Amino acid sequence: KNEVEQSPQNLTAQEGEFITINCSYSVGISALHWLQQHPGGGIVSLFMLSSGKKKHGRLIATINIQEKHSSLHITASHPRDSAVYICAVRDYGGSQGNLIFGKGTKLSVKP
Amino acid sequence: DTGVSQDPRHKITKRGQNVTFRCDPISEHNRLYWYRQTLGQGPEFLTYFQNEAQLEKSRLLSDRFSAERPKGSFSTLEIQRTEQGDSAMYLCASSADSSSPLHFGNGTRLTVT
Numbered sequence: 301k302n303e304v305e306q307s308p309q310n311l312t313a314q315e316g317e318f319i320t321i322n323c324s325y326s327v328g329i330s331a332l333h334w335l336q337q338h339p340g341g342g343i344v345s346l347f348m349l350s351s352g353k354k355k356h357g358r359l360i361a362t363i364n365i366q367e368k369h370s371s372l373h374i375t376a377s378h379p380r381d382s383a384v385y386i387c388a389v390r391d392y393g394g395s396q397g398n399l400i401f402g403k404g405t406k407l408s409v410k411p
Numbered sequence: 412d413t414g415v416s417q418d419p420r421h422k423i424t425k426r427g428q429n430v431t432f433r434c435d436p437i438s439e440h441n442r443l444y445w446y447r448q449t450l451g452q453g454p455e456f457l458t459y460f461q462n463e464a465q466l467e468k469s470r471l472l473s474d475r476f477s478a479e480r481p482k483g484s485f486s487t488l489e490i491q492r493t494e495q496g497d498s499a500m501y502l503c504a505s506s507a508d509s510s511s512p513l514h515f516g517n518g519t520r521l522t523v524t
Contacts, residue, residue: 304453333513341500343454343515386453395467396509397444401453 303327306387306402313409319374321405323387326368333399334361334372335386343386346372377409413437415516417503423522424493431489432519436505443486444513445478446502447471454502460486493523 304325313319323332334346347354347361349370354361358377363370374381384406388399416435424430436443441462446454457476459467462483472478475493480486490497500520504513 335515341448341502341518341520343502343504343518345512345514348512388453395459396506397442397459397504397513398456398467398469399454401455403451403453 302402303400304387304389304402306385306405308405309403310406311408313377313407315378315409315411317377317409319377319381319407319409321372321385321387321407323370323372323402324368325370325387325389325400327389327400328392329365329368329389330392330394331390331396332363332370333388333390334370335388337384337386337404339383346385374407379409379411382408415503415505415514417501417516417519419519420517421520421522423524426493426495426523428493429489429491430493430521431487432501432503432521434486434488434503434505434516436485436503437507437514438484440505440507440514441483442506442508443480444504444506445486445488446504448500448502448518449498457488490521493521495523497521498523 307322336344358375360373384404386404387402418433443460445457448454460480475491478488500518502518504515
């Protein structure tokens with residue numbers, strides 16, 4: 301079993317829909333990252349969080365440490381949100397960059 | 412801020428050849444990380460530098476792989492005697508400190524034929 305599991309693996313939505321991507325992990329963590337990867341490989345860091353909730357524009361990330369679960373929400377989705385969204389966790393005691401990555405959720409938003 | 416840059420973007424090489432990739436982090440970032448990503452998978456951690464010191468290496472980094480950051484600025488990742496299984500995207504990231512976000516480069520895609 302992977303230490304970081306994401307669901308769904310693939311997601312197709314209509315423009316304007318509210319989207320939720322889930323991440324569950326099995327290790328104790330000190331931080332969780334949400335990343336966005338566009339075709340061609342470039343990765344953008346969206347959030348780094350260790351508790352509670354963060355919001356940036358139309359994106360919201362939440363984490364429940366007790367349940368070892370995080371969600372990424374996108375409100376009013378747009379075709380430019382189409383990308384692979386990756387959850388990654390820093391094992392408790394690990395260095396910042398020694399992250400355990402999920403396989404990603406491929407999101408496609410149709411106009 | 413020109414971002415993290417990686418060179419080359421693509422590399423095709425024959426099995427058994429050596430290859431070297433370069434990463435230029437954001438200038439004031441003292442932390443630099445290398446990752447590898449195969450098709451359909453999430454990235455995997457390879458190694459981490461703080462300034463010129465290589466502080467952590469994954470067991471994925473076999474003895475054919477070596478990484479350096481000689482002056483604490485750019486870094487190189489060399490793969491000797493490449494194998495087809497080395498075909499992957501090699502990603503570099505940097506950060507200012509442990510609480511700052513990671514900034515990724517666009518990666519170097521390696522194809523070993």
